[in-house]
Each structure stands twice: as structure tokens, then as C-alpha cells.
Amino acid sequence: MSDNFKPRGRHLIAGEWVEGSQSFQSDPVSGEPQTFALGTAADIDRAAKAAEDAFWVFGSSSRENRAAFLDAIADAIEARGAAITAIGTRESGLPAGRLEGERGRTTGQLRLFASHIRDGAYLDKRHDLAMPDRKPAPRPEIKLVQRPIGPVGVFGASNFPLAFSTAGGDTASALAAGCPVVVKGHPGHPGTAEIVAEAILEAIEKTGQHPGTFSLVQSNTNEAGEALVRHPLIKAIGFTGSLGGGRALFDIANSREEPIPFFGELGSVNPVFVLPEAAKARGETIARDWAASLTMGVGQFCTNPGIIVVPDAIAEGFERHAAEALGAVQAQPMLSKGIADAFRRGSARIAGSNAVRQAHAADGNGREAAPALFVTDGDTFLDNPELGEEVFGPLGIMVRAAGPEQMLAIAHGLRGQLTTTLQLDSGDTDLAKQLVPVLERKSGRILANGYPTGVEVADAMMHGGPYPASTNVSTTSVGTLAIRRFLRPVAYQNLPADLLPQDLA
Template sequence: MAYTPHGNHYIAGQWIGSEPKFSSTPLTGNGYCFSRGNLELVNTAAQAAEQAFESYGYISQETKAAFLNAIADEIDARGDDITAIGCTETGLPEARLIGERGRTCGQLRLFAQHILKDDYLDKRHDPALPERTPLPRPDLKMIQRPIGPVAVFGASNFPLAFSTAGGDTAAALAAGCPVIVKAHPAHPGTAEIIAQAIHAAIEQLGLPKGTFSLIHDDQFDVGTALVQHPLIKAVGFTGSFAGGRALFDLCAQRPEPIPFFGELGSINPVFIFEQALANKTEALAQGWVQSLTMGAGQFCTNPGLVLMLAGSNADKFIATAREALVKIEAQNMLTDGIAQAFRKNSEKLASTKGVDKLEGKDIHSRQANASLLSTSAANWLENEDLAEEVFGPLGLVVLAQNSEELLAIARKLKGQLTCTIHVDEGDYEHASAFLPILERKAGRLLANGFPTGVEVCDSMVHGGPYPASTNFGATSVGTLAIRRFLRPVCYQDIPRSLLPPKLQ
């Protein structure tokens, strides 16, 4: 029997209903009623998280690792129900949900392994030098400590990997921080069943009830209250630029400002150099279109901008891309709101002066058709609107007259999650002038590939200079993400028995 959501919040071990209600908007079938959160529930969850931190923040790595592994096991145990409700709510295909569940559980297990190694604690020790002149040196020890309760916002485009038990939650729990998740209204039933998995893991390990809470809301009250609550010490967010910037500003305006780790999107430019374009024209065009339209273009690493020198090879690239795009059928978007925004922004970009619409059908209802536009490098440099992200399967080809124009675009780029170069050996000297520029623009640089697909591992960086993210020194994917929810503490001449166990 398929899982039927009950629509309640999960707060400190209890399933709690509230009024008023809102209805989910699945792609197929009828929606379910969900309780809309309020300030009282946010306060209850925050106080429970603070109380839980007094114990959860100081339990052993072994217990935290067991907790993360238990969450993964409980998610896998509910796999079929998660896939079914996730597909219904988001319109994503079954294979995508199964793969995303694997990534979600993999992230949890990766953090479990990571914290058992102790490396993330960055322990340091400068022994006392009592005989040093003119002044002696005290005994100094340093270690990373958890910061306290963390708020996490579920993402619309990843109902599992960037939502309830996604990367932000996994990193915070691994660090020792209780988490309050604001569920995304695009997939509240999926959030609920994942919260049940976390609840089961908490019960299994006997952890404090306030270690995790989930609050539903389809408006802005819960999100606003969470980031402003004095007991919340950091925020993890993946979403739109407008929503992220509004929450970032609220965090900065608090009496005690807190870090807002927002991943806000990117156009992920792809530079194709002359020899690579000449030697692999058709393959590059087909590969780009495949990456551009994957998942209806609803990835933050979607390569929406491709740049090359104008000429016969560029003409062949565009012709091949058009032919590939025509074969791609309309795809469902995650929500009606996302589809409407894609329609609006696509029309705006296509009507911009100096932009030619090469391919693209009308967009109907919740489905999106891929669009292909082109413009000159000179026009791109003069029009800042052409540098804005369009969330969906829209690609803009920029044709430059010379290398100087391409360099000018590289210099003018805003912060990105990724920048990609396609090169053959004959392009290396030319490309070497771009890398020092591009590494200042993005958190991840790629050669001869496409940015969709983010490997979850130690060396991954999923972040970048603003506006790609609000903190250029952080990542939301990979084990380095744990550093967002830790802070260094130095212990001077503290007796050994009073030190944290890892420093004794």
C-alpha cells in the first residue's frame, strides 16, 4: 500500500498538527493537506534543539557516525515509498529518485566515515615554553567545536539530496549540531517520510528528542522566524537568488549576525577553444545539449552559457545543437511556479536586443521545452541581463570575434559554481591565460566535460564567489562542508582532565 502523508510537523520527537492547512500540488493525483507552521512551533523546536545540543554536541564521534548510518539505513528501508511519493510530488522520473536516494544515503555514510578519522577537528598544540624570554609561552591547544542549532531549508529541485536529510543536514549532524528543517512545499510528503526515518534513527540510538525537527510551511513566516531566532547559529540554504538574498539579509541584520550558507545558482559558463571546437564540433554540441536539458535543466550546475569564436565551426556547433534540441520532448518541471518563472524569464531573454531565438517551442502548463538563443560577445558585454540565470533548459550561445572578447567576458563574469573549458593540446597556451581569471570566478573548474553531476567526495567544492553562494570559503557538497558548522576554540593552560576528550 502506498504511503499516505498525515501532514504534521515533527518537533522534538512528536508529530504535531496545526492550523491553518495548505495543500500539496503533485504532478498527478490529488494533493494532501499539510499543517502550516507558526512562530510558536519554531520557538518550541529551537528551544528543544538548544537543549539537545548540550548533550548531542558532545557525544562521541562513534555515536554520531552510528546515527548517520542509521538514518541512511532507515531511508533505504523506506525506499519504495520514498520513490513513489517523490515521483508523484515532483514529476521526476523513478530512476532519478532512486539515484538521488543513493546519493543521499551515500552522503550520510561518507560523513560517518569522515568524522571517525578525526582530521576534521584540525587539532593543534603549541607546548608551553616556560623558559622563553622575554616572555614565556603558555600551553595552547586548538580544536574545532560544533556551533549549535542549525536551520536548513529544503531545496525544490532535490527532494532528497539537498533537503530533509540532504548534505546540509548530514554535515550539521556530523559536526554535532541539532537541525531544524524547513520543509519545501514542493514535496512535503517526501520530507515527512524522510523525517520518519530520522525519527527512527533517533529512537534507535536513544538520542535527545530535539536533535532534529521538521516544520512545514508554504509561505514565508517559518523561514523568517527560523533565521531570526536567537538560538539558531547558522543557516543552510539551496534555492533562488531572491529568496536566498532575503534570508541572508535577515541573518546579517540580527542583533547577533549568523552565517548564512546559501547556494543561489549559476549560469556555469562553458568556454570552447578553437582546436577543440574544430576537432570535436558535433560531439561537443551534443554533449552540451544533453547536459543543458538533463532533468529539464533544473540543476544549479546547468551549463546555460557557452562561448566560442564565431566562424564555420561555430555555425556547425549551433546547427548540431538545434538538431539535438528538436528531438527532445517537453519535460515536466518541479512546480507550477518554476514553470511560470521559466516561461517568463525565457521570453524576457529571447526579446532582449541583439539576441536571436534559434530554437524553442511555446511552454505549456508545467512542462518546458528547451530553447536555444545566440548573441554576440559585444552584445553580452553591454547587457547585464544576459548574465542572469534562467532556471530551466535554456542555452545561450555567445559568439566572439576574437580572443580578447572572450577574455573580457571571463573577466566580467559574476561568481559561478562552475566554469568549464574545452581544449585540445593546441589550445593549452591560449587557455592558460583564462585559468587565473576563471579560478577567481568559480568554486569548481572543469576541462573537457560538463558540470551537471556533482561528485560527493573529500575534494569537491560546490560553491563559489557571490552570487553563486553567499560564502566563498564554503562548500555544500563533500566532506569539507562540515567546516561550516564548526568553529575553532583555543584552550590555554586548561588542565588536561578538563579538556575535550579529543585533546586530552
């Protein structure tokens, strides 16, 4: 397929490309802005009703049917690979190699969920045989299986135009579960959203799905997003975004007449703890590798390691090496002007605090940003909890810990995180044994001698954590366990076989 994709600028609702009564302009890093339909509450209502209509067919469809659908979506995305990369780079400023890798991750997780539901273990089937002769009372036959929750609303993410957006992990896991999806596209990459929606429509038609199984509503205002969360036919929400925006939508989801689960990923600074023996043996290497992780993708990853805790004894050298590494990083475009402006405001907030000293600063103009490094001591960090708030972008805070006891105090004082990391050598085992139980309470994933940027899509992955990392501590948005968000257990007591779901019959 040609890479010269020209967006229609329309919503995709129940198999039709729908014009809007109003429109908005995209804001690409390069190329001319494009005009897109501006979604309204009425558009969301039409999409949600179509999703509800589809649920009565799609929700009871076979696992093989849904698996074939997911595979077909992956095929259709791959067929548009060059075009997706071309429009994605224009809109987001992300390099072609990054988008090609993200496209592979997107199609890979679609196929992973296809394989997962074919296997069927996720259904967690249970069967208690009847005991008619049990005394003092007989026991009925009870069967239990996981069933789809209903239509799901998904918000596209700014920092992953493919893997966390239109056909990303939330959509893939919801469709795998048997839940139709309504996506509210992210205004930072509406053309990318549209071409992926086109691929999903092709898969719908190829595999004979109900047209309401998937819809995309574009918008750059709050109306469509709020309407999606409020709509009574939507039974769950998948969201990746800012703490402020996510919390507002979370509150709406919980204030509905029928509250619904809001699976939001909101904010994390992903602290790295450099333990004493590792610091002595390879402090310079850790400093430079941390700087590389911090600035990867202009720091626009939810797993960006924004805080690093180092022993005070090696802090001066560590700071010097980190600052040198950051100084070699040039300003680069961020995903949107709004994100770049927010990064500068966050940097200015930290820089204006008496609690830190700025060790490295590089200016960025307009949509571009360059890394910043701040330094503080452990006592000051503990006394100023605002230093632990996420600044989305390449901003790092180095905390000089006076000793192991203070490292433990810092760990205890953390808010919820997606990840925490230990840099350790064999001589650090005793301290690590004290830290790990604390970090288990604070994060969803604990790493040793690595960096959190880069999240493997696999059965054992946990990409979530205590609030504000996510709004549900027990769920993940990456890996096969993500399907559990969109399922609920249903028990069937003494039902004849021909009335049971086909997964139990």
C-alpha cells in the same frame, strides 16, 4: 516496507508529530493533493528551543555516537526506498531512476560523513607545548580543536527532494559536526520530506539521541522561513534556492542583533568555453553533448550550463547541431507550477531583448517546459550583463566570440559561478593558461572536457563560488569540507585534561 506511504501531514518537532492550526495543500504532478500543517513562528520557536536543549547533549557527544546516528539514518532511508520513490515521483515528477540515484547519493553522503568524523582529521587539532623557561616570557600550553557552532536551520531545496533537503548534505554535515538541525521543508515535496523525517526519527530512537536533535516544520509561506533565520537560538543557516529568496534571507541573517553565517547557494549559469582547436576537431559532438547537459532534468540543476562561448568561425554549424539536438527534446513537467511559470517569464525576458536572436523555441504548457536556445555575439553579451542572469530551466545562450581576446574579456566580465568549463585540445593550451587564472577568480570548480551537471560527493569537491553562486566564497555544500561551515575553532589555554573536550583529552 510498503511503497504505499500516506503522509500524516504534521510537523515533526522534538520527537512528536505535531498538528498545525492552519494547513496547506500539496501540488503533486500526479495523484491527489495532500493536506499538510502550515508552520508558524510558534512552531519554529518550539523546534529551535528543543534544538538548543539537545545541543548540550549532542554537541558534546562522541564522534562514534554521531557516526552511528548518521549510519542509522541511512539505513532507515534505505528501508523506505520504494515508498520514498513512489511519493517523490508523484510530488516532483522526477523519474523513478533519478530519485533512486538521488536516494543513493543521500545515504552515501550520510555514510561518508560518518566515516569522516570517525577519522577525526577534520578537527584540525593543534597543540603548542608550554615553555615555562622561555625568555623574556614563558609560553602557556595551548590546544585548539574545532567545535560545533550550535543549532542549525536548513531549507529544503526544490530541485533535490532528497540530496539537498530533509536529510541532505546540509543536514548530514551539521549533524556530523554535532549541531542539532531544524529543517524548513520545501512545499514542492512535503510528503517526501515527511517520510525522510520519519526515517530520522527512527534513527534518533534507535541510537538514543535527544529528540530535539532534529525537527521538520512544513510551510508554503514565508513566515516559518523568516522566523527560522531570525530565531536567536539558530546559529547558522544552510540554503539552496533562488537568488531573490536567498538574498532576502541572507539580509535578515546579517541584520539580526547577533548576525549569523548564511550559507546560501543562490544562482549560477555555469559558462562553457569552447576553445578554437577543440571547436574545429569536435564541434558537433560538443554541441550535442552540451544540449544534453542543458536539458538534463528539464534544466533544473544548479550546475546547468546555461551559457556556451564558441569561436565565431564555427558558430553557424555549432548552432545548427545544438538546435537539432534541442529539437528532439520533448516538453517535460517541471518541479512545480511556480518554477514553470518563472521559467516562461525568464524565457520571455530573454526573447524580448534586442540583444539576442532566438535559434530554437518549443512551447510548454502548464507545468511543462521545453528547451530554448538564443544566440548573440561577444560585444553584445558584454554590453548586456542581464544576459548572464540565471533562468532556472532548459534555456541556453550561445555567445559567438570574435577571437581569444574576446573570450578572455567575457571570462573577466562573468559574475560568480559554481562552475566554469573548458572544452580544449592540446593546441588550446596557451589560451587555456590565460583563461584558468581568470576562471579561478570567478568559480568554485573548473572542469576540462566535461559538463558540470553531476557533482561528485567526495573529499576534494568544491560546490560553491563567488557571489551570487553562493554567499560565502570559502565554503562548499557538497563533500566532506562542508562540515567546516558548522564548526568553529576554540583554543584552550592551560586547562586541566579533565576539563577539555573528549577530542582533546
